[in-house]
Amino acid sequence: MKRPINFKLILLTLAGFGGLAGLMVTAGLGNAQSINLPLQVAPVTVKNVVLQPSYSYSQRVLARVEALQSSAVGFDLSGLVTHVYVDEGSVVKKGDILARLDIERLEASKNEIKSSLARAKAEQRLAELSKNRLSKVVAKGLEPEQVLDEAMVNLDVAKASVAQINAQLLSLNVDIEKSNLVAAFDGTIIQRHLDPGVSVTAGQAVVSIQSDGQLELRASLPINLVNWLQRGDLVDFADNSQSAVLDRFITSQNTQTRTQDAFFRVNSSSWEGRSGQIVNLVVPVSQSANGVWIPVSALSGGIRGMWTVYVTEGDNELNVVPRIVEVVYSDEQRAFVSGALQNGDKLIIEGTQRIVPGQRVRIMEVE
Template sequence: MTVQRAKIFKAAGILAAVGIFSSILAARITAQSIPESGQSRSLPVRTTEVVLEHGYHAKRTFTGRAVPGRISQMAFELGGSVSAIAVDLGSRVKKGDTLAALDTARLAAQRAQLLAEQDEVKARLDLAERTLKRTQETYAQGHASAQNLDEAEANAISLRANQKRLEAAIAALDVDLTKSRITAPFDGVITARFLDEGTVVAAGTSIVEISENKRMEAHVGMPPKYAQAARDGAPIELRDGRRNTISGATLRSVVPSIEGQTRTMMVTFDLPTGTAARGELITAVVSDWEEAKGAWLPLRALSSDVRGLWRVNKIVDGPEGPHVQFENVQILYTDNNRVFVTGTISAGDQVIADGIERLAPGQRVTILPSSPEPRG
């Protein structure tokens, strides 16, 4: 039994040795089939041709807000007790609609008193004019003195002046009665209500705020350079808070003053009705032309280099065929998936468009069909 077990162990050992030898032989054969140098391999790559240009349109974005064309905080010119407020937050009003009113009982009483005085003066003036007429007749007949005539004329003149004074006082009181009501100066919506009925207010105290709802404006602060470009007709695109393009917006004005803190100039735009709500963020995209000699390349064609530079992989011909050569470039502008660069590249150079992480200087490559020109 022991001899049989020994034979089994011996056979197993022989089989194991044969397996190890076979593995080593296979590994050597495989190693011999793989090229010893990466230079002998040719990697397939896609390229893009360098097209030099004299400049680029740089898109700069600036953020502002939508504001109504007109905003008014409505107040009474007189002091008094507020008797009625006819609107609330969000109420839509038409020009001339009553917004609020003061208690006019005291003014009404004063007007009634003035009307009574006016009736009294009118009656006295009628008597004075009849007296003057009789005095003139008797004076002409020699039965009245000049003193009597002068007194009758003076009395009539005084009463006429008093009548005009009362008419002016009544007219002024009617103005006060009119100003005891606040009316909407334009079509709009009530965006604030500051107090309620029964409040005693002084002249000038704000009651409600009305904002125009038919005409909206966008107010955007821009550096003077871009504000000037906008005024000179540079293409401008406006976008609302949801990043949607606002069609039909037009430049309204450029305020010729620079804000002290932001160092920007206010640029205003007219917005079409219903395109933005009050306070909504508005983004202005200004397309400004920059003079610079360079080329557009795909962003994937660049890799970082030392000293803050970038590099691209240019294809050059060699004895063994096309291979990789590094060229340094500087990024002047980035637009989504493409960049405008300047550097040691020349017009007509073939630059590897992507897959640059697999490459090394001198790497042999096979050029596949060129990638289409990147678009922003």
Template sequence: MNTQSVLIHRKMVMLLAAVSLLSACQDSDMPLSVAPSYQTVNAQELHIDDNYQFNQEFSGSIRSGNTTGVGFELAGKINALTVDSGDSVKQGQRLAKLDTRLLLAEKNELTASISQNQADLDLAQTTLNRSLGLQQQGYVSEQQLDEQRGQLNSLKAASNRLNAALLANQLKIEKSDLLAPFDGVISKRTHNLGEVVSLGSPVYTLIEDNNIQAYIGVPVDIANQLSTGQSVDVRVRNQHYQGKIAGISAELNPVTRTVELRVTLPPSADVINGELSYLSYQQTIASQGYWVPLSALTDGVRGLWNIYVLSPVANPADGELYQVERRDVEIIYTVKDKAFINGAINSNEQYVSQGLHKLVAGQLVTQQAQLATR
């Protein structure tokens, strides 16, 4: 075989190898038949309701039935303070005392005057009796008897005046002791020992025990639906108490435009004077709609919200399939993690309850579960 024949033979071998290699590459690029995969969603069924419970809270404050600034009925210098802020006191307990030395001196003076008046009375009565005896013998005139009777009556009037002054002095001494008007707790002391206080100036602020009340303002239409003695739910901090309406104001507050309720709380309520309180009131609102979890809603346009409804696909080739449809809805009321809605939806339709971020309108999905929810 000559050189030219050898070269031709080698070219043919290389050509056949290249064709075989190309054929192998084409075979490896052939697509494989793969079954389609669909997103699985959690679904629930819509159920229509004719009304919903509308819960409202109205705020107010805790105040004791009696919160009193306790002070002396007299002016004077404070001689003793027996209690202080935070102390519990009983009705009639002495809280403070004024200096009574001037009053005691006045009492001694009045006592002496009464004794002198009594001596004058005894003398005037004896003189009159003697004169009456002498009149029968003709030694005393009627003029003298009238004068003696007048003197005796004047001394009796002076005796009454002195006794009244002594009684007033005794009352002043008694009122120099500041007594607790009811059982309670001292919340504040406003004067110190040795201070001269004016008439009526409060020395303590006393908060009554076992008479806890909440004062809460509500709108007029709510107040018209309530009555005295009705039980209501009152929340203070995280504690709920069953209170009773003790009174409903007959006047509208010009600032808040509300009617004030006075609600009595149980004596065991753990509250502090001045704390915020909240009254819960539930109304039944007549309106048709559907309860759904908030996780089933997504933002829409023009102030509306969207919900994804599952529409069955007719004659699916890959089992039971549903097409995702976006529907516009309006939120009527929300409470915790639920919303009461209405819109382009119907009762008994299936909707996607969660995982909306994984879906788009028109997508084919399979349903994981069908749970009825209200």
């Protein structure tokens, strides 16, 4: 037995497919209309490209102010420190006594040596008298010449003994003199390392002194600046208050930081720097490279370390064309780039955020 056909169900199904088809057609038309909408003409600012064979920039380096002479000084001898005559901040002159060692034992040894010297001189006089007397006796033939030879040898021995003791006395006087620690140059005491009553070894630091008036700047320079700068080159302070001249390099390189120390002299006798002070120096640098300076804002990200810039082509409403460039040097505001740019190109430097390749633009300003 056949079942009756449900015409209502068929009609409802057909109506549903029809509605779906209508929606798809409508959506397709909408997309087609949005794709076909023309891009708006974007206003931009451009820069006329003029390629340069080199670029210059200023590189800042930190420099520390140092005294031209600075040293930790101590005695050449071991001994007990009895006096320290200076404190931190004391101003001293060359030759001033800074500290003193106990010299009681040295004085006792000196007295002993003086006694030995007096005895040796007496023996020398006796040997001279004997030699003179025997000379007369031998001349008369009363004594053999051998006796005179022995007298002359005894005199030579006595003279040598006197000379040896004199040398000992001189050495002892030097030790007594070295028991006074003396300033080797005019300067200021920057550190006192110990107090009286302390036993020190030879060379142990007692005070540290640095020279006054003569200051220099010490900077650790990267290799590119070491290769660029030459002795006598002039650099400026970052605040333009002073200038300084490169005086010398340390020939060895710091293997950890890959820097090399350089010393600069300030071009002003009235400059009042302080040892340990940090100053900023500005070093002018010039490098050979064919390119152009552009604002950093003109750069768009590229691939494989390269960057993209945009230039305009055509008349009136212009087309935008991308160009690939390499950033050779950059700072916070500008970059020196080289690559697919030519003299006369109109490079977009403002408004790049509003454009895409192929878009038409209108030049509002030329720099």
